[in-house]
Amino acid sequence: MKNVFGIALGILAAIGGFVDIGDIVFNVAAGATFGYQLLWAVVLGVGGIITYAEMCGRVGAVSKTAVFDAVRERLGFGVGFVALLAGELVNLMTLAAEIGGVAIALQLLSGLSYRALLVLAVLVLALVLWLMPFQWIERIFGYCGLALLVFVVAAFKLHPDWGAVAHGFVPSTGSGNGWVYAYFLVGLAGAAMIPYEVYFYSSGAIEEQWGPKDLGLNRANAVIGYSLGGLLSFALMISAGALLLPQGINAELLGTAALVAEAPLGQAGLILALVGILFAVSGAAIDSAFAGAYSVAQFFGWEWGKYRHNAGAPRFTLAWMVMIVLAFLIVVTGVDPIMVTELSVIFSVVALPLTYIPILLVANDRAYMGNYANGVVANILGVFYLVVVLVIAVAAIPLLVLSNMGQG
Amino acid sequence: MHRAFLLAAALLLICGCGVPQQLSKQAEEVHSVAAEGALLAHEASEGSLDTFTREHAKALRKLLGQLRPAIEDDRLAHTSDSVDAALANLAEHPGDRTNAGRLESRLEDAAKAADELAG
Numbered sequence: 260m261k262n263v264f265g266i267a268l269g270i271l272a273a274i275g276g277f278v279d280i281g282d283i284v285f286n287v288a289a290g291a292t293f294g295y296q297l298l299w300a301v302v303l304g305v306g307g308i309i310t311y312a313e314m315c316g317r318v319g320a321v322s323k324t325a326v327f328d329a330v331r332e333r334l335g336f337g338v339g340f341v342a343l344l345a346g347e348l349v350n351l352m353t354l355a356a357e358i359g360g361v362a363i364a365l366q367l368l369s370g371l372s373y374r375a376l377l378v379l380a381v382l383v384l385a386l387v388l389w390l391m392p393f394q395w396i397e398r399i400f401g402y403c404g405l406a407l408l409v410f411v412v413a414a415f416k417l418h419p420d421w422g423a424v425a426h427g428f429v430p431s432t433g434s435g436n437g438w439v440y441a442y443f444l445v446g447l448a449g450a451a452m453i454p455y456e457v458y459f460y461s462s463g464a465i466e467e468q469w470g471p472k473d474l475g476l477n478r479a480n481a482v483i484g485y486s487l488g489g490l491l492s493f494a495l496m497i498s499a500g501a502l503l504l505p506q507g508i509n510a511e512l513l514g515t516a517a518l519v520a521e522a523p524l525g526q527a528g529l530i531l532a533l534v535g536i537l538f539a540v541s542g543a544a545i546d547s548a549f550a551g552a553y554s555v556a557q558f559f560g561w562e563w564g565k566y567r568h569n570a571g572a573p574r575f576t577l578a579w580m581v582m583i584v585l586a587f588l589i590v591v592t593g594v595d596p597i598m599v600t601e602l603s604v605i606f607s608v609v610a611l612p613l614t615y616i617p618i619l620l621v622a623n624d625r626a627y628m629g630n631y632a633n634g635v636v637a638n639i640l641g642v643f644y645l646v647v648v649l650v651i652a653v654a655a656i657p658l659l660v661l662s663n664m665g666q667g
Numbered sequence: 668m669h670r671a672f673l674l675a676a677a678l679l680l681i682c683g684c685g686v687p688q689q690l691s692k693q694a695e696e697v698h699s700v701a702a703e704g705a706l707l708a709h710e711a712s713e714g715s716l717d718t719f720t721r722e723h724a725k726a727l728r729k730l731l732g733q734l735r736p737a738i739e740d741d742r743l744a745h746t747s748d749s750v751d752a753a754l755a756n757l758a759e760h761p762g763d764r765t766n767a768g769r770l771e772s773r774l775e776d777a778a779k780a781a782d783e784l785a786g
Contacts, residue, residue, distance in 0.1 A: 370718040506706065507782065509699040511730060514723040518703070521710050529716060666687065 277488025278407055278495075279543030280360035281353070281450035281604040283516050283536065284597055286492045288665065289443045290499025291510040293435060295419070295427030298493060300444045302428060304451025305489035307644040309481050311452070311615055312460045314622045314637060316477035319464030322627040326461045327557035329617040342613035343558045349610050350455050350551035352603035354586035357544035358384070359596025363513045364537040374591065381587045384544055388579055393466045393565040400542030406535030409520050409528055410494035416523035417501035424497055442662035445651045446601065449608035451492065452648070455550035457614055462553040466566050471631065495519075511597065548586075552578035601664060608655040611648045619645060686733060690740050694785035697743060700731050701750045701778035708757055708774055711767035720761035724754045743784050750777045 289297045318324055324332075327346075331339040361384070362376040369376070387396060433440035460481075469477065498519045503510055510516070513536065520532035549565070556563035556575040563575040570576075590596060619641045622633045633641060687693050704727055711720045731751050738744045753773045760766050 367719050367722050368716075370722055506702045507695070507698050507778075508703045508706070509696070511699075512723070512726050514719070514726055515703065517719065518706060518710065518723065521715065522706065525713065526715060529710075529719060533719070667692070 274401070274405060274484055274487045274491070277485060278404065278491050278539045279353075279450075279453070279546075280356050280513070280540050280596070280600050281446075281453060282492050283360075283495060283513065283539075284510075284600045285443065285446045285450045285604065286495035287499040287503075287510040287516045287519065289447055290496035290501075291503035291508055291515075292665075293433060293440060293443065294500035294504045295424045295497060296431060296433045297440070297443055297447055298424065298427035298496060299430045300447040301451060301489055301492045301496065303430075303647065304448035305485055305492070306640070307448065307452040307647065308456060309485045310637070310640045310644050311457055311618055312485060313478055313481035314633065314641065315457055315461035315618045316464045316469070316481060317474060317631060318618065318621050318628065319461050320469035320473050320477055321471055321629070321631045322621070323465060324621060324627065325465055325553065325557050326458050326614060326618060327554045329621040330613070331558050333617040333620045334613070338613075339558065342610070342617075343554060345610040345613055346454055346458070346554050347551055349453075349603060349607040350458075350547050350554070351582060351585055351589070352599055352606060353453065353455055354544055354547040354551065354582055355589040355594075356596050356600040356603050357540050357547060358583075358586050359590040359594075359599060360513060360540040361537065361544060362590070363596060364533055364540060367514050367517065368533050368537070377587065377591055380541075380544075381583055384541065384548070385580065385583055388545060388548060388583075389569060389576075393463070396542075396545055396565075397463070400538050400545065403538035404535055404542055406531045407491050407539055408494075409524065409531035409535060410491060410498055413520045413523050413528060413532075414494045414497040414501070417498055419497050419501040424500075436662070436667045438658060438662040439665055439667045441654065442658040442665045445608055445655050445658055446604050446665070447492075448647070448651055449604045449611070449655070451489070452611060453604065453607045454610055454614045455547040455607075457618070458550035458553055459546045461618075462549070462557070462564070466564055468566070474631070498523075513597065548579045548582045551582040552576075598664075602659075605655045605659050608648075609652050612645070612652050615645055615648055686737050688737060690743065691785050693734060693738055693740075694743055694781045696734050697731070697738075697747050697750060698778050698781035698785060700727050700754075701746075701774050701781055703727060704750060704754050704757070705771050705774035705778060708753075708767045708771035711757065711761055712764045712771060714764065715761075717761040720767075721758045724758035724761070728754045728758070740784070743781065746777050746780045746784070750774060750781075753777070 315326055330342050334342060358380055361380040362373055365376045365380065366373050499510060502519050502522055516536065517529055517532040521529035552575050553563060555578050561574040562572040564572055621627055625632045687696060707720060707723055728751055731747060735747055738747055753770045757767060757770050
């Protein structure tokens with residue numbers, strides 16, 4: 260019973276922790292632009308993150324090898340270093356976007372100045388990272404992020420055309436501007452498969468000292484947690500498709516997502532949406548700061564992990580502090596966090612193959628994994644998603660230009 | 668890292684930073700802001716959080732402010748100014764429900780006018 264309870268808690272944290280500012284921005288904008296036509300892109304992305312999160316969680320539990328241990332070992336120092344630089348650039352952009360998102364959510368709730376709230380957000384995030392144990396961080400932000408379930412209720416209350424919704428789960432070439440459609444397809448898949456989630460999940464398996472006995476928990480967290488997390492993405496897109504598209508509203512602001520919950524559910528819906536966004540985006544900021552520190556520490560063989568406490572892993576601690584300071588310096592310039600979000604998602608798509616290839620190689624290595632190496636199903640899915648990732652990685656930058664960042 | 672930032676900056680320049688130059692695209696953008704403003708005003712008339720109404724109205728004005736210098740068509744410029752004035756009014760009196768109801772109508776009218784220009 261205790262074990263089932265533990266699994267349920269982990270799944271709840273995974274659901275609440277799935278959505279970040281990239282998911283919110285791309286899902287609401289896709290719904291406002293194409294209605295329900297791109298729901299299948301979320302299925303594609305969620306399938307990818309489930310496949311690779313399960314794989315890297317299993318690798319972490321069995322071989323105690325985290326993603327960037329594998330990157331350096333399998334790709335060599337030179338190519339591995341390029342992968343590290345690409346990963347860190349994307350982590351930094353993601354962290355900057357998330358910190359900007361936290362400040363916007365706080366501004367919508369408090370009315371205080373954006374720059375003052377940026378400072379407050381950074382200080383609070385740094386304190387949380389410094390003081391809280393890993394499991395507390397994961398659970399508190401995950402549970403509070405569950406307030407985003409308000410969008411599931413909103414989606415039902417907005418009475419969408421369920422036939423059209425069902426049709427959206429069937430892959431199609433879409434109607435309207437083809438470049439913009441393809442841009443959103445890449446953005447939605449990329450937002451679901453964003454690399455920091457894999458770095459964080461993999462390192463989390465080692466932080467929580469998983470062993471082979473925890474492989475059931477790993478599978479449940481990855482499959483059920485991310486699937487139900489994907490439900491939040493569906494809800495965001497369906498709500499936006501039902502409310503914003505008919506009125507010709509482009510979703511260009513974070514507050515528009517909150518308005519989508521307020522319209523059918525009133526003030527309670529608005530408050531829950533803003534609180535959910537605040538915690539989901541704060542949790543993602545913490546994850547991406549840690550992911551950046553995990554990557555560099557693992558690559559250079561430093562002591563790492565929250566479980567060692569700050570003084571026990573000083574270079575790891577310094578790494579997440581530097582990440583937060585650099586991200587703050589980016590957003591404090593006044594750059595639009597929503598634009599940084601879109602760019603971070605598109606650039607992360609380009610970096611995805613360098614993350615996924617080493618995971619697939621290690622998960623197949625019987626010298627490391629023994630009987631826990633990939634089976635046929637994991638390999639079929641792994642290769643399928645690797646091809647998907649390679650295709651969207653090549654298409655991402657050209658689509659950014661051709662679609663005018665999704666503006667048409 | 669430095670090169671990647673330069674690449675990102677170059678891409679943004681190529682993309683034109685998202686400010687449309689064609690009249691129809693500009694009218695669509697004004698329509699979008701007006702329609703969202705009308706929705707915000709509607710929620711304010713029903714009793715929303717004053718802080719949210721004020722801050723979101725300001726954010727919508729900022730979006731419009733980025734577009735406004737690029738608008739050359741007089742009719743669209745007039746509509747855009749009317750949307751901006753209504754949003755400023757909403758941001759100034761977020762808790763006045765009766766006023767919010769009036770602003771909702773004004774913003775709906777502006778959204779229709781912009782829609783006609785979008786063609």
